[in-house]
Amino acid sequence: MYQWDFTPVLANSGMLAAGLANTLKVTGTALALGVPFGLGLALLRLSSWRALSLPAGFIVEFFRTTPPLVQLFWFFFALPILIQVEMTPFVAAALTFSIQSAAFFAEVFRAGIVSIERGQSEAARALGMTGSQAMRRVILPQAVKRMIPAFTERAIELMKTTTLVATVSYADLLFQANELAQKTFRPLEVFTVTALIYFTVIYAASLVVHRIERRMAISGETTVH
Amino acid sequence: MTSDTALPLLRVTGLRKHFGRDEIIRGIDLDVAPGDRIAILGASGSGKSTLLRCLNFMERPTAGRIVLGGKVIGTERSGHDGKIEVSYSESELTRVRQRVGMVFQQFNLFPHMTALGNVMEGLRTVKGMARDAAAAKAQGQLARVGLEDKADVYPSRLSGGQKQRVAIARALAMEPELLLFDEPTSALDPELVGEVLRTIRTLAEEGRTMLLVTHEVGFAYHFANRVLFIADGVIHEQGSPDEVLKHPQQARTQAFLARHNEFQF
Numbered sequence: 091m092y093q094w095d096f097t098p099v100l101a102n103s104g105m106l107a108a109g110l111a112n113t114l115k116v117t118g119t120a121l122a123l124g125v126p127f128g129l130g131l132a133l134l135r136l137s138s139w140r141a142l143s144l145p146a147g148f149i150v151e152f153f154r155t156t157p158p159l160v161q162l163f164w165f166f167f168a169l170p171i172l173i174q175v176e177m178t179p180f181v182a183a184a185l186t187f188s189i190q191s192a193a194f195f196a197e198v199f200r201a202g203i204v205s206i207e208r209g210q211s212e213a214a215r216a217l218g219m220t221g222s223q224a225m226r227r228v229i230l231p232q233a234v235k236r237m238i239p240a241f242t243e244r245a246i247e248l249m250k251t252t253t254l255v256a257t258v259s260y261a262d263l264l265f266q267a268n269e270l271a272q273k274t275f276r277p278l279e280v281f282t283v284t285a286l287i288y289f290t291v292i293y294a295a296s297l298v299v300h301r302i303e304r305r306m307a308i309s310g311e312t313t314v315h
Numbered sequence: 316m317t318s319d320t321a322l323p324l325l326r327v328t329g330l331r332k333h334f335g336r337d338e339i340i341r342g343i344d345l346d347v348a349p350g351d352r353i354a355i356l357g358a359s360g361s362g363k364s365t366l367l368r369c370l371n372f373m374e375r376p377t378a379g380r381i382v383l384g385g386k387v388i389g390t391e392r393s394g395h396d397g398k399i400e401v402s403y404s405e406s407e408l409t410r411v412r413q414r415v416g417m418v419f420q421q422f423n424l425f426p427h428m429t430a431l432g433n434v435m436e437g438l439r440t441v442k443g444m445a446r447d448a449a450a451a452k453a454q455g456q457l458a459r460v461g462l463e464d465k466a467d468v469y470p471s472r473l474s475g476g477q478k479q480r481v482a483i484a485r486a487l488a489m490e491p492e493l494l495l496f497d498e499p500t501s502a503l504d505p506e507l508v509g510e511v512l513r514t515i516r517t518l519a520e521e522g523r524t525m526l527l528v529t530h531e532v533g534f535a536y537h538f539a540n541r542v543l544f545i546a547d548g549v550i551h552e553q554g555s556p557d558e559v560l561k562h563p564q565q566a567r568t569q570a571f572l573a574r575h576n577e578f579q580f
Contacts (some may be wrong), residue, residue, distance in 0.1 A: 210425065216412055
C-alpha cells in the first residue's frame with residue numbers, strides 16, 4: 091500500500107506558487123493581447139475588401155490548424171535565427187499563445203457578429219450611423235454577450251495549453267512541478283496537487299464568468315430570441 | 316400633384332433595382348412634395364418594399380436618379396455605352412440616411428438598450444448630443460407616442476405595438492425630412508395594429524412627409540393624400556385615395572382590392 095506524504099510538497103509550496111504565477115502571466119498576456127487582436131482579425135476577415143479578408147483568413151486558419159507545440163518551437167528556435175534576436179522562453183510563449191488565441195478569438199468574434207440579425211445593423215444605419223458606429227454601439231455589445239460561453243471555453247483551453255511552455259524551459263506550474271517531483275521523489279503527490287491547482291483556478295474562473303453571464307441575462311434582453 | 320414652383324422634397328426618376336438576374340424595380344418615377352403622405356400598396360413580391368428601401372439606400376439602386384432636397388445623390392458619369400452610371404460613397408449615403416428616417420416591419424429595436432436608450436442612441440452617436448439633452452429630447456419623443464412611462468423598460472418587456480411605437484419615436488427623434496414606413500403593422504397581432512396606426516395618423520396631422528408601404532387598405536384611404544399601386548416593379552396606378560381605392564381603373568388594381576375586401580362584412 092502506497093504511503094501518501096504531502097509534507098515535501100507543502101514544504102516546497104513556494105516553487106509551485108512561483109510556477110502558478112508564471113502560468114497566469116503567460117495566460118494573462120495571451121488573453122490581453124489575443125482578445126483585441128482577435129477582434130481585429132475578425133473585423134478584417136468580415137471586410138468586403140478581399141485584400142484585407144484573405145490575409146486575415148489565412149492567419150486565422152494557419153494558427154488554428156497547426157499544433158501549438160510546433161508554433162512554440164518555431165517562435166523559440168526558428169524565429170531567432172531569422173531575425174537574429176535572442177528569444178527568452180517567456181517572449182516566445184507570449185508570442186505563440188497571443189497569436190494563437192487571437193486566431194481562435196477571431197472565430198469566436200466572427201461567429202458572434204454574424205449571429206446578430208441583419209435588422210440590427212439596418213436599424214443602426216437607418217439612423218445615420220456609420221458602419222463602425224453600428225458595429226461599436228449596436229452589433230458588438232450584443233455579439234459579446236452571445237460570445238461569452240465560447241470565449242470562456244477558449245480561455246480555459248488556453249490556460250491548459252500553456253503547459254507546453256515547460257518544453258522550452260519556461261518555469262510555469264507544470265515545469266516547477268516536474269522539478270519538484272525530481273527533487274522530492276514524490277511525483278504522485280506533486281502531480282496530484284498540481285492537477286488540483288489547475289482545477290481550482292480554472293473552475294473558479296468559470297464560475298465567475300457564469301455569474302457574470304447570468305447577471306447580464308437578467309439585466310435587459312436575454313440572448314435568446 | 317406637385318406644382319411646378321414647389322421643389323419636390325424627393326424626386327425619383329428611372330429607378331431600377333436588380334438582385335442578380337431578378338429585376339425587382341423596373342423603372343419608377345416619383346415626386347414627393349413636402350407634406351405628402353403617400354401610401355404604397357401592392358401584392359407581396361411586387362417590389363413595394365424594395366422601392367422604399369432604395370429611397371434611404373438600404374438597397375443601392377441599380378440604375379436611376381434620386382434627388383433629395385434638390386441635390387442628386389451619388390456621382391453620375393457616362394458609362395462606355397452612353398448609359399449614365401451612378402456611384403455612391405458610403406459617407407454620402409450615411410448623411411442621406413440622417414435625413415430620411417425608416418420604421419421597419421420587424422421594429423429592429425436595440426435589445427440591449429432601454430426604450431429611452433433606443434431613442435437616445437441616434438441623438439448621442441450620430442448627432443453627438445450631450446447625454447442630458449438627448450435624454451430630455453428622447454423622453455419627449457416617447458411621450459409623443461404615449462410611452463413616457465416605458466422609458467426604462469427593455470424591448471423584451473414591451474408588446475409588439477409598444478415596440479413599434481418606440482421605433483417610431485426613435486426615427487422621429489432624428490427629425491428626418493422624410494419618414495419611410497415599411498409595413499409597420501404587418502408583424503403585429505390584429506389587436507395591436509390600431510395603436511400603431513393611430514400614432515402614424517397623428518404624425519400625418521403634423522404635416523410630416525411620409526411614405527408608407529402597407530396592407531391596411533382602409534388605413535391607406537384615411538392616411539394618404541396619394542396612393543400608389545405597384546405591380547411587377549412599376550407604378551401600375553396612382554392618384555388620390557378616392558381614385559385608386561374607390562374607383563380603380565386598372566384590372567390588376569381592381570383584383571388586388573377585391574381580394575383585400577373579400578372577407579369584409
